[in-house]
Amino acid sequence: MTDQLTSPPILLVAGHWLGAWAWDDVLAHLSPDARVTAVTLPGLDAGDPERATRTLDDQALAIRDALESLGASTDGPAIVVAHSGANGPVSIVLDRHPELVRRVIWVDSGPMASGSAFAPELPDTVAELPLPPFDVLSQQASLDGVDAEHLDRFRARAVPQPAPVLREQVVLTDDARHAVPTTLVCCSISGEQVMAMARGGHPMFAEVSRLQQVDVVDLPTGHWPMWSTARELAEVIETEAARAH
Incomplete structure (x- = not known):
């Protein structure tokens, strides 16, 4: 490992229903020399009485603030690790502040395209989306490898996803985001499949084909x-952070 003063800081951002706690097992395996922190996005803090009204912009601002707290700057940009539904706010941060990100690591995820939304047809009457039963969730995303202990923790600690975050379109304007070095960590879909879908123009991976x-x-x-x-x-x-350094 590079030493703590020169290695890039690392920010971990989990997906829907999850807070910083979701990364505890990963943090236990990262080098003690790593400058790393996990963030709980606005709307996913169970103690926030206004959490159901939080927006994508609130989440993007929180990520930017977390990067600055880690010491990320133009001279020393950070590694951002984004899992699943964190791709909305992280895509916005890459658009607004590409200079703060040395490399983005998408974990079973990928960048969103401008104008897209996670659930644009979600009715206005819906204020939040709770974690569904696991038999329903498993039809949407693979639970392979997750043991009963982790499923119990997921159920106990999950926070309903704020509806504004799900309905809002991601608005992106700066093509400089496409120049940020990118790693796709492909889990439930293979890398070969992801790249084939990107080349084929699949809307879920359309942005991947534009990355440099x-x-x-x-x-x-x-x-x-x-x-x-x-x-x-x-x-x-750690490997991707070392490569970026």
């Missing part, structure tokens, strides 16, 4: 590798 530098790492498991393959994911993060 993309590295693909296959980590075959389910959609929550921070629990199913925590050690291996930590190794990937």
